Amino acid sequence: KNTYWEYDKIPKELLAIGYRWEDDQWKLEPMLHDGSYGAMGGLITSIEDFSKYVSFHLSAWPPRSDAENGPVQRSTLREMHTPQFSSLNAEATDFNEKPCASVSGYGYGLGIHTNCKGLKLVRHGGALPGFGSNYVFYPDYGVGIMAFGNLTYTAPWPLKKIEKLLFESLDLAPRKLPVSVILKERQQQVSQLIQSWSPDLEEELLAENFYMDKSREHRMAEAKEIFDKAGTVLSTNEIKPENQLRGSFSIKAENGVINIFFTLTPEKEAKLQQLYLSFEPSES
Template sequence: MAYMVLGRVVQRVSGLSFQEYTTQRILHPLGMMNACWNCEEARQPIARGYRTTNGVAVAEPLAWMRCEGDAAAFAGLYMSITDLARWIAFMLAAWPPCSQEEQPVLRRSSLREMQQCHVLRHRKAAPVRIDERPPCEAGGYGYGLFVMEATDLGPVVGHAGGLPGFGSHMVWLPDRDVGVAALANVSYAPAAPFAMTLLRRLVKEAQLQPRPVRPATALLKAQAEVSCLLQQWDDALADRVVAENFFLDTPREEWERRVEILRDRHGTLRSEGALRLNNPLRGEWRMQGERGWCNVWVTLTPTVPPRVQYLSIESVLPPNETMQQTLERLLRALAAPTMRCISSLAGPEVDRGALLDHLRLANLLYGPCSIEAIVAGDGVERTVAHLHSPRGRLEAEVVIDPRTGKVQSLELRAMQ
C-alpha cells in the first residue's frame, strides 16, 4: 500500500503516470532499454512463468498479467539480466564518496542514503555445523532495499522479487564493488538463497577483498601532530590540533600530566607502522617506545577544518618474566588441558573445573596455539595476547597475581 501511495505522489507531482516517469527519467537514462511494464512492450522474448504442482511444472496462468495503475509502483517490471546488472552497477557507483561528476538520475549521496538501514530488524543467526562458527547477520530496511551487516561479507544490500510465475533476487557488496542478480521463472522461486550462495562463492573463489579505506588528508596531519604532542607537550600545538570542546572533557593540565607519565614509562616515543583506519576521519596507530609502546586512537570532527574530537592512548608493556612464564603454562594447558595443568596455572580464587572446561573447548576448536603478538596490558598483572593456530586465532586476556604468577582470571575470545 505504501508503494502505491508513493506511485500516486509521483503521478501528481510530475504529471506523468508512474510507468512513464520511471521509464523516461530512470530506466532509459541508465541504459536499461529492455525494461518494460507489460509483455507486449518487450523488445526481447520473455520467459514463460511456471508454478509447481505435485512436483510437476505447469504454466502459470497469471504469469503475464498486465501491470497497470497504482500497482505498478510496487511490482511488475520485466527486464533482462543485463538490465538488472546495470541497476546494480548504478547502486554500487555510490561508493566511495567522491567529487566526480554526478550521475544523471540521482546523486551518489542520495543513493548511499537509500542503502543505509533506517528500520531495524531482529538479529539473525543461521544454524551451522557444531564445529563451524555461525555467520551472524544484522540489519533492516533502507529505502526500498534490505541492508545488513554479515560477519563474512561486511555490508550487504539487496532485495528479492516475486510474482505468480517468477522469482528474483539482486544483492551486492558496496565495500567489494560486486553484485549478483538471479532471475527464475517459477512462482516465488527461492532466488535469494541461490544468489547469496553464489555471492559467497564468488567472494571466496575470486578472493575479493573490501575496498581499502583512504584516510582524509586531515587525519594524516592529525596523526603527525598528535605524535609530536606525545613526544613533547606543546600548548600552542594542542590548540591548533584539538576541537574547541576537547579540554572540557579532560582538562589541559591532566593531558599534560598523562603525557609526562607516558614519557617516563616508555622513554622516547615514535610512530611505527601504518595508520589503521575505521573511516577516513578515524584511525589508530602504534608509537614505539624505548620500553613498550602506546596504541593511539583519534577521531576527527566533521568540520572544516577537521579537528581532534576524541583521543585515547593505551600504554602497553611487554610481559615480565613472571607473566611470560604464566603465558607459557597457558600454552601448555591449551595443547593438553588436564587438571594437573590447571593446578599449576590457576590461583585459589579460580573455579578450576570451569577453567578446565574452557580450555578443553578451546583445545577442541583450535588445538595447540602459539603467541602471535602481545597487544595490550601492563606486562605485570594483565596481558592481552593474540594466539595463532592452524584452525584460527584467539585473543587471550590474562590477569595474574604478580607475586605468585597464578592466574586470577582468563578469558579466551575467538577472533575473525
C-alpha cells in the first residue's frame, strides 16, 4: 500500500529525502526517477511493505508439502537461498567477536552465509547517493531484519549486536520441521516390520536395494536380539524428522529404549532403503 515506482507520486509526508555528509554539513542528494539507477530498479517502498517480501522468503522454510500460496513455488525461493559458488572465510568472527569460520556464497541474487555454529543467514544490501539499506533473514528461525537509511551508502544497523540479542540474550529456538505424511506413514510400517517381518509388508515397504546392504536373515536376527533384550513393548514415540524422507523415533520397552533411524527413497512412492536399530538399556 506504500510502494511506488516514481518518487513524485509519493505523498510528501511519506517520502524520505536522501542526504550526504560533506564539508561538515548535510547536503541534499538529487532524487532519481524510475530507471536503471532509480533505487537500482526504481521501486520505492516502506519497511512495512518490504517486510511482506522478506516474510515471503521465510515462508519457504522449513521445506514441506503444504499448498503453495505465492507467485513462485517455495522450492524456487529455496534455490535463491542456495549458494552456487561457496568460499571459506577462515578468519571470520561470531557476534561475540570470537573466531568462527564461515562459508559464504551467492545464490540467485542473494548472499548466503553459514558460520561455524551452523547459523545460516540470507541477505542483501544496497546503496546509492542519498540512501543505504540492508535486509537479512534466518531461515531456520523465521526471523527477518530490515533497515533503511537516508545517508549515502550508509550501513544502517549494528548487525552483530542484533544477532547477539536474538541468539544469546533471547536464546531463540529454531523452527521445528513438520513431519511429512509419507514419513509418518512409513514410521508406523517400520515399527510393524521390525517386530513381524511380514512378507506382505516387506513387499509394500522395502526398496529394491534394501537387502543389498544387509541380508534379510541378518536383519531379522539383529532385530530379534534387540527386542529380546528390550522386553515387552510399552509405547512408540513421535518421529523426529531430519527432512521429508528421513527421521528417527524410539520405542519404549520394559528394559529400555529401542532407537530407530530410517531413510526413504526419493521416488514418487517412497520406500524404505536404510534402517538402523540400537538398544539403550534402562539405568539399573
